[in-house]
Amino acid sequence: MPPAPGNTTSQAITVGSLTKKFGHREVLHGISFGIEKGSVFGVIGPNGAGKTTVMRCLLDIIRPTSGTSTVLGEDPRTAGPSLRRRIGYLPGELFLEGRITGRKLLSHYADISGPVRPGRVDALAERLGLDLDRHTRKLSKGNKQKLGLVQAFMHDPELLVLDEPTSGLDPLVQQEFLAMVREAQANGQTVFLSSHVLSEVQQAADEVAILRDGRIVTVATVDSLRQGAVRHVRFTANGITAADAGALLAGVPGIGHLEVLPAGDGVELSATLGGAIQPLLRVLAGLELTELVLEEPDLEESVLELYGSIRGNGSGQTDADGNGRRRRRRGHGT
Amino acid sequence: MKRPLPLFTRAFVDSWRSTLGWAAGLAAAIFIYLPLYPSIGGSPEMQGMMDAFPPEMIKALNYDQITSGPGYTQATMFGLIGFMLMTIASVAWGAAAVGGDEESGQLELTLAHGVTRTQVVLERALAILARVLLLVSLVFVLILLLTDSAQLNIRPENLLGASLLFAGLTLLSGTTALFVGAVTGRKTYGVAAGAGVGVLGYVFNAVGRQSQEVDWLLNLSPYSWAYGNNPLANGADWAAAGWLWGMSAALVALSAVALSRRDVGT
Numbered sequence: 001m002p003p004a005p006g007n008t009t010s011q012a013i014t015v016g017s018l019t020k021k022f023g024h025r026e027v028l029h030g031i032s033f034g035i036e037k038g039s040v041f042g043v044i045g046p047n048g049a050g051k052t053t054v055m056r057c058l059l060d061i062i063r064p065t066s067g068t069s070t071v072l073g074e075d076p077r078t079a080g081p082s083l084r085r086r087i088g089y090l091p092g093e094l095f096l097e098g099r100i101t102g103r104k105l106l107s108h109y110a111d112i113s114g115p116v117r118p119g120r121v122d123a124l125a126e127r128l129g130l131d132l133d134r135h136t137r138k139l140s141k142g143n144k145q146k147l148g149l150v151q152a153f154m155h156d157p158e159l160l161v162l163d164e165p166t167s168g169l170d171p172l173v174q175q176e177f178l179a180m181v182r183e184a185q186a187n188g189q190t191v192f193l194s195s196h197v198l199s200e201v202q203q204a205a206d207e208v209a210i211l212r213d214g215r216i217v218t219v220a221t222v223d224s225l226r227q228g229a230v231r232h233v234r235f236t237a238n239g240i241t242a243a244d245a246g247a248l249l250a251g252v253p254g255i256g257h258l259e260v261l262p263a264g265d266g267v268e269l270s271a272t273l274g275g276a277i278q279p280l281l282r283v284l285a286g287l288e289l290t291e292l293v294l295e296e297p298d299l300e301e302s303v304l305e306l307y308g309s310i311r312g313n314g315s316g317q318t319d320a321d322g323n324g325r326r327r328r329r330r331g332h333g334t
Numbered sequence: 335m336k337r338p339l340p341l342f343t344r345a346f347v348d349s350w351r352s353t354l355g356w357a358a359g360l361a362a363a364i365f366i367y368l369p370l371y372p373s374i375g376g377s378p379e380m381q382g383m384m385d386a387f388p389p390e391m392i393k394a395l396n397y398d399q400i401t402s403g404p405g406y407t408q409a410t411m412f413g414l415i416g417f418m419l420m421t422i423a424s425v426a427w428g429a430a431a432v433g434g435d436e437e438s439g440q441l442e443l444t445l446a447h448g449v450t451r452t453q454v455v456l457e458r459a460l461a462i463l464a465r466v467l468l469l470v471s472l473v474f475v476l477i478l479l480l481t482d483s484a485q486l487n488i489r490p491e492n493l494l495g496a497s498l499l500f501a502g503l504t505l506l507s508g509t510t511a512l513f514v515g516a517v518t519g520r521k522t523y524g525v526a527a528g529a530g531v532g533v534l535g536y537v538f539n540a541v542g543r544q545s546q547e548v549d550w551l552l553n554l555s556p557y558s559w560a561y562g563n564n565p566l567a568n569g570a571d572w573a574a575a576g577w578l579w580g581m582s583a584a585l586v587a588l589s590a591v592a593l594s595r596r597d598v599g600t
Contacts, residue, residue, distance in 0.1 A: 022600060023527035059446045062597035085448035100348060111340035113448040151443075 011070070012037045012159050012190035013058065020053050027053050029214045031170045035138065035207075040181060040191040042201030044303065045211035051194040055163050055209075058091055074159055083116040088152035092163035092194070094144055095135040096240035102147050103132040105251065106154065114155035124150045125177055134285050140269040153180060160184060162193040166200045198303045210303060222299075229297030230256075231273045237287040238266035245263075245269055245287075252280050304306070341444070341454055345461035353465050356423045357472055361451065363415040364476045368407065368484045374484065376408035394540035396561070403486035403568035407477060412500050413561060416473060421532040422506030424466055429524030431458040432593060433515020442599040455516060455590040462508050468500040488566055495570025499560040502578030506556050507532040511584040516589035519598070524556065531556065 009054070013035040019027040032331025035041040041053050054129045056062045058069060060076045069076060074083045084308050096105065103121070110116045125132050130146040139147065145168040160181075166174045181191050181204045195201045201208055210217040222227075233255075237245065245267045246260045261268045273280055277294070284292065307314055337343060374380055381401050385393060390396050396413045399405025428512040431453060435441040444454060474497040481488050515521060530568025535557035540556060543552030551560040 022597075055596075056442075056599070061442050061445055062600060079451075081448035081450055084446060087446070089443070089446035091439070091442050091446070093439055094443070097438055097440065098348060099351070108344050109443075109447060111337050112444070114448070148443075275383050281532060 002324075009036055011035060012039075012072055013041075013071040013192060015054070015058075016068040016070075017067045018057060018069060020050075020057065020062070021065045026065075027214050028057075030215070031211075031216055032067075033209050033216060033219055034328070035190060035192055037183060037190050038188050039147055039207065040185050040193070042199050042203045042208045043192070043194045043211055044196060044201055044208060045106070045194075045217075045240050046196055048213075049196075049211040050214040051211055052163055053214075055092075055161050055192070055194065058161060059084065082305070085155070086158045088113075088155065088157035088160045088162075088163055090148045090160075090162040092167075094148040096135055096139070096144050097148060099137055101195055102130065102150075103135055105136055105147070106132070106151060109151050110154065114152045114157060115217040117156070120156070121150060121154050124153055124180075127180070127292040141317070142170060142173070142291035145169055148175065149177065149180075153184070156184075156187070156189070158189060160189060160193070162189045162191065165193055166195065172182050174200070185208065198299050225299055225303070226297050227276075228274070229299050230301055231275050231277075231297045232270070232295040234268075234270045235284070235287075236266060236268045236290045237265055238264070238290055240267055240268045240289045248283055248287075252283055252330075255280070339457055339460070339568070340458035342464075346464055348584065349427070349465070350460075352423075352426075353468065355421060355470055357463075358591055359419050360416060361470060361476060362471065362475055363419065364411060364480065364580070366496065367410045367415065368477065368480045370488065371403060371406050371486060375400050376403070378402060390544055394475055395431040397413050399564060399567065402567065403481075403484070404488050404492065405564065407488060408564060408566045410429045410560065411477070412496055412566070416555075417504065417536070419505035420466070420469060421507045421529070422571065423469065424504045425511045425525055425528030425532065427462045427465060428508035428528055429486040429515050429521045431462060431515065432589065433511075433519055433524040434521035436515075436598060437521050439599065440469075451594040454467050455512075455586065455593055458507065459586040460511065460527055460588070460600070463505065465532075466501050466505050466508065470497050471498060472505065479495075484551050492566050492569050494576070495572075496565040499570055499575050499578065502575055503535075503556055503560040504522030504532075505582045506585075509582040509589075510559040513585040513589045514593070516593045519596075519600075578589055 011034045013033075013320065015034070016032050018028055018032070019030050031050070031054060043054065045051055055060065058071050058076055058078075063077060071079070072083060072086055076083060094186060098105065102125075106121050110121075121132070125146075128146040130143055134143075136144065136147065145165075149165060152162060165179055181193070181235045184191055191204070193201065193204065199210070202225075205222055207221050208220060208225060209219045212301075224276060226332045242260045242262045246258060246269075248272060249255055249258055249260075251271065252273075254273050256272045256274060258271045259269065260312060273294075373450040379487070384397065384400065387397075400409050413414070432441065437442070441454075445451065474493060477488065477493055478490060480486065481493075499592045507528040511524040511529045513526035515524030518524070535555045538551040538555035539561070542549050542555060552562060556578060559571070559577060563571050565571065
């Protein structure tokens with residue numbers, strides 16, 4: 001949905017029909033989306049979906065083949081350095097090879113970006129547990145990533161563009177990163193981040209765009225994804241036959257994968273629920289329940305279904321990495 | 335507090351180890367070769383040996399003037415060891431400035447900050463220039479200090495002119511490497527192009543000096559433009575100096591244009 005002209009003032013990023021070709025290979029096929037100022041927007045998709053390409057276009061590192069983009073009210077293609085000083089950027093592949101300490105490197109980046117408050121760098125490094133006095137090339141992958149995050153956050157930019165920001169970070173630091181994102185949002189900053197797994201994005205983002213093969217599959221709020229997501233239901237009940245229980249549950253909208261087993265003088269039942277909870281609760285209220293488990297929706301699963309439906313053959317489940325494990329990419333800039 | 339020329343400062347200061355290494359190499363070469371002049375180049379035995387060598391070889395190595403102080407200094411320092419060391423240094427810096435930085439993935443992050451691509455090229459080219467001038471100044475000063483003790487008999491104004499030609503000649507290889515790196519985003523291509531200019535310039539000079547049938551090769555050799563008239567003995571050819579420096583300036587400008595017009599890091 002191309003954003004209507006005129007609403008750009010409330011949007012930090014507006015992208016309309018963006019395409020990008022590398023040679024004859026088109027990697028973005030007319031992407032449109034908008035990011036409200038002060039919101040956290042996540043883009044997820046498998047490796048090679050075009051997430052990095054979109055972000056690089058917004059920073060004028062690469063130039064779109066066609067389409068429009070507006071970043072903080074300006075065209076990144078012509079706005080020049082003044083616009084980029086208002087942005088904090090973390091590249092998807094961070095290489096820091098110099099024989100230089102983290103502190104000196106950050107001071108260099110501070111020289112070519114927006115003003116950095118005194119003490120800000122040390123505060124961020126302490127939060128993330130980063131030693132600034134070690135040479136950058138001796139840092140582990142995770143510590144380099146922390147340095148990249150400090151670099152992106154240190155000048156409190158109006159817009160943060162973070163390509164796979166949690167890559168290489170251990171879970172504790174990931175939590176700290178999420179806290180930093182929430183603080184940035186409370187500060188009025190806009191955050192645009194990417195990941196190839198939803199679990200990294202869902203805790204931080206208000207809205208999520210799902211990108212696949214250079215197209216946006218859907219843009220949805222995390223809440224609506226959650227509503228559309230599949231929950232697992234399990235219960236045991238007394239005083240009902242398996243057949244009756246099965247018939248009763250089958251009448252609830254959104255119920256699938258129904259399995260009913262007789263247990264004692266009652267039943268043990270498991271199913272998935274793909275819709276609202278209320279109709280299920282009304283049915284359950286009439287039963288003599290001895291146990292009930294209604295799980296949190298598994299967003300990962302619903303997103304994988306979206307990937308799969310686009311692919312059309314359901315192979316998305318095996319191909320996309322659903323366990324939250326991160327796969328490293330090298331040398332392909334899409 | 336913003337420092338002026340942040341990219342220049344980083345490129346210049348961060349490479350101090352490399353600069354120091356090249357300076358040590360050049361100084362060592364000067365201290366090994368030049369004090370030997372009275373016992374080698376200036377000795378009557380040397381003239382006898384020169385007469386015994388094939389004239390083609392003498393010309394190829396620029397040893398035809400080796401029995402004079404300026405000729406010896408030209409043939410050993412400016413024409414051979416110094417030329418080699420400075421060309422390698424300049425090409426390495428030039429190829430790393432944009433192509434190498436892009437290939438290693440670091441240019442992307444720099445460009446995402448508040449800089450223009452033209453600024454990146456110009457400041458980094460300035461850092462190459464500063465390092466070349468620093469090393470050539472060292473060469474100038476050391477040779478000047480050795481002139482009397484090594485009986486080189488070089489006039490200071492000729493030494494200055496030759497040093498500027500030396501700087502211009504080796505800088506041209508570096509700016510070629512910078513330009514090709516900026517066009518292709520590949521360090522290897524930059525190194526190949528920069529080294530190609532240095533090596534071909536040297537070979538065209540060596541071959542072109544052999545006979546009049548091939549002396550047109552001299553016109554294609556930056557090495558010959560710079561050194562063709564023996565600047566240490568006869569004074570610098572300022573038009574040649576202008577060409578060398580002007581071409582470097584043009585290559586830097588073209589590098590800025592090339593980098594500004596293309597995608598980075600793809």
